[in-house]
Amino acid sequence: MGLLSQGSPLSWEETKRHADHVRRHGILQFLHIYHAVKDRHKDVLKWGDEVEYMLVSFDHENKKVQLVLSGEEVLETLQEKGERTNPNHPTLWRPEYGSYMIEGTPGQPYGGTMSEFNTVEANMRERRKEATSILEENQALCTITSFPRLGCPGFTVPEYKPNPVEGGASKSLFFPDEAINKHPRFSTLTRNIRHRRGEKVVINVPIFKDKNTPSPFIETFPEDDEAARASKPDHIYMDAMGFGMGNCCLQVTFQACSISEARYLYDQLATICPIVMALSAASPFYRGYVSDIDCRWGVISASVDDRTREERGLEPLKNNNYRISKSRYDSIDSYLSKCGEKYNDIDLTIDKEIYEQLLKEGIDHLLAQHVAHLFIRDPLTLFEEKIHLDDANESDHFENIQSTNWQTMRFKPPPPNSDIGWRVEFRPMEVQLTDFENSAYVVFVVLLTRVILSYKLDFLIPLSKVDVNMKVAQKRDAVLRGMFYFRKDICKGGNAVVDGCGKAQSSAEPAVEEYALMSIDTIINGKEGVFPGLIPILNSYLENMEVDVDTRCSILNYLKLIKKRASGELMTVARWMREFIAKHPDYKQDSVITDEMNYSLLLKCNQIANELCECPELLGSAFRKVKNSGSKTESSN
Template sequence: MNGLEQNGERWLTSDEIAGVWPQIRLNAAREFIGLYHKEKDARKRGLLWGDEIEYILVYLDHENKSVKVSLESEELLEKLKRLDFNNVCPAMWQREYARYMVESVPFVPFSGGIESIRSVEASMANSVAAQNCTSNKRGRYTERIPIFKDVHTMDAIKEDLSHTSYKGKEQEDSQPGTIRLDMCVCGGTCCALQVTLQAADLDEARTLHDQLTPLCPILNKRSGAHRTTKTRNDSVSCYAQPYNSCYNDGPMFTDDEIFGTLVDEDAV
């Protein structure tokens, strides 16, 4: 929805989008169906993947001993694009969500081969050298994801929003046992190391999704990159492989109209 404009002049507001939202969703479902039937039997040359490293730009004021974010990502990107890393695992630099962020990705994806995996560290070492969207997301809707619970999870966890700009009903509407997501900045302004994978085919993609879903939170917490002593994981309502549905933490909610369209077009 971020790309919707009116007469090429301005972004649509959330209220304007609401009037045509059902048709947009239906068109998106039909577009997905077309792509699904086109690619469902395709097989690529093998697993490809790449790391995406996001950076926050900061200004260090040593005299006053303060740190502030720097909004000079555009200027920095121009300089980074002109740098010559002797063509050794060069990185490609690009914009990220906020003006104080940049992102690096490898020029070419990695594979599962030993030589390719050995080049990852060098590539990462070289890497080290939108208000309209936010306002639309803020006004659109709030999603609440159930917290994954085990024997060590407290039942009455409730988010404390008193220190934020939320007031009145939004604070009262914070529901225990859920993670509140109401805009893209819930994750868009957080820098991280991400990995994008391209599987060989649809079946491999589903298997990778289902295998990594429980493994990634465990590996994250076991690594030195995760320093928090208390955290919460969201629940999983839909594993991709049909035979893994028994592992869903809760029921999967569907839109009857969209689901019916997918069934009629043999896309599920």
């Protein structure tokens, strides 16, 4: 969840007064880092994953499942038993936005050898086992993207009522502040986003129209004029940061060998983001309703949208400097490598003064405009003790802006005075139910980076088309029904090199025939005469590598899952969840998810995750079934 400073948080008005100071010194901090490490080469290829978890409690007698607001206590225990006792502990635990959430990562990054792929699932299993071991009876650790009844009455334990009056952090009609992590960063972020925006955040998700769903579907909020104005017919209305940042995801961070390689990977992976997001779709339910979307991305984007009415183009610019086309949680707006320049077809709003300063300091145009675009945003949290810093040795002000630009890809300079290299973070994936699935998606993306670098592949298309793909990817059953713009000849660069991308002409206009609309099945599995397919390319790469039998078997199992999800032979988690609810005996085909239906779904999810039952329609035969790995709740319907 980015920077977690300790200290006394400032109000929005106080933070606003220091915004220019933070931006000015953030740029100075970036320049110190850049000049110190810009020529650094030959860093080892390292990578690591991040899995976010929810803590849930099952009331088997009343057939109800709730989110447990004990994340801080669980985290403290895990850290005390783990990294504080043993610096080389195999897992690390970190806080997340919800007080019912924790985040787990491997204790040490994985390296560049193929055998590392065979340790990912074991490490994820160890994380699940470790955290589960300290939970109370009937509690479980779940890897679900979105809790179906988040925001419904009594969805937490202990139960709290929301506080929509002034004084609360979110003023939500549905989401109590007690469900926000107690670290002051999180409530301050929530409050300051609302204050900066000038009103509560607005999230409207289209409802799935089933046989008995009211048409139009309209909710009324007579006690709240703001909600009455903001909610839309045929949409599920939500009004708090928790509805977005209270979801869970799966992320991967890569350390590149050099800054140029990091920029190249950033660009190439940006085009893959919507494809993998659709493949990992796992969040079809919101606030107790069945929605008409399968992915969380747009929900989170709206949940942290701090733009004022002026910045959103609803009023003339008067108190703000810019029209800003997107939320600060969205897809990237510019490529960073030289070969990506001709595909930068999105109008980029930048801080021109910062841009000119960066150019004068020797930063090239593409990186300068990237940073100057990030820095059109205000800092959202600031701690009194962290205002005046040593710019040569600290990076808090830079990270303050950088870490609250939540984009599909994040380009990460090394921390000051560290042995960490230039990194990129791949951020669009939805978390899956099992460690097997999460390992499969992680290994797929990491293996793809190895192939991109080894074969110098080129996936670049106009960035506006990537934005179109992002919208398509979130739709219901996009993995089967969606068509995505994708580059046809990904080997066209031939002998392209990372720094210059061969003969690519940065001034040339991209030709329309370079890309075409394709299904995810075609992109992943290939289609003769259209596209070779990413899985066949990965298989070809594996055939040319020295890989031990066990590792090869694991990788092929993972790729098999991805292949079958893309073809539709196996369901996405979102599709499986939809069918589970649709077949539930209590479901009235009215798009409503009751407590008992939610209980049945989450219990089944937990049983699948802990290998207490099989789920061939979701996992196929590739899933290695192992006996109970320590779930604390084994009751069944």
